[in-house]
Amino acid sequence: MASGGGVHVKGVSSADSKTPVDMYVDGQTYLQQYYGAKIANPFVHSLSFVKLRKSASVISCR
Numbered sequence: 001m002a003s004g005g006g007v008h009v010k011g012v013s014s015a016d017s018k019t020p021v022d023m024y025v026d027g028q029t030y031l032q033q034y035y036g037a038k039i040a041n042p043f044v045h046s047l048s049f050v051k052l053r054k055s056a057s058v059i060s061c062r
Contacts, residue, residue, distance in 0.1 A: 006030075 006024035013019035034040045 006026050007030040008023075009025050009030070010022050011020075013021050
């Protein structure tokens with residue numbers, strides 16, 4: 001975070017649910033919480049099934 005990067009987090013502390021939090025967190029650390037807690041699972045879809053749209057192609061032979 002010394003170089004000014006990261007994710008800006010604003011909210012309240014999970015320790016007491018009252019203390020304000022306004023800080024920058026490393027991006028990898030921030031996103032790992034979603035992976036570990038499986039928060040994003042309902043929004044991740046399997047790519048094992050892909051439906052392609054039907055496209056019309058016209059070929060002219062003379």
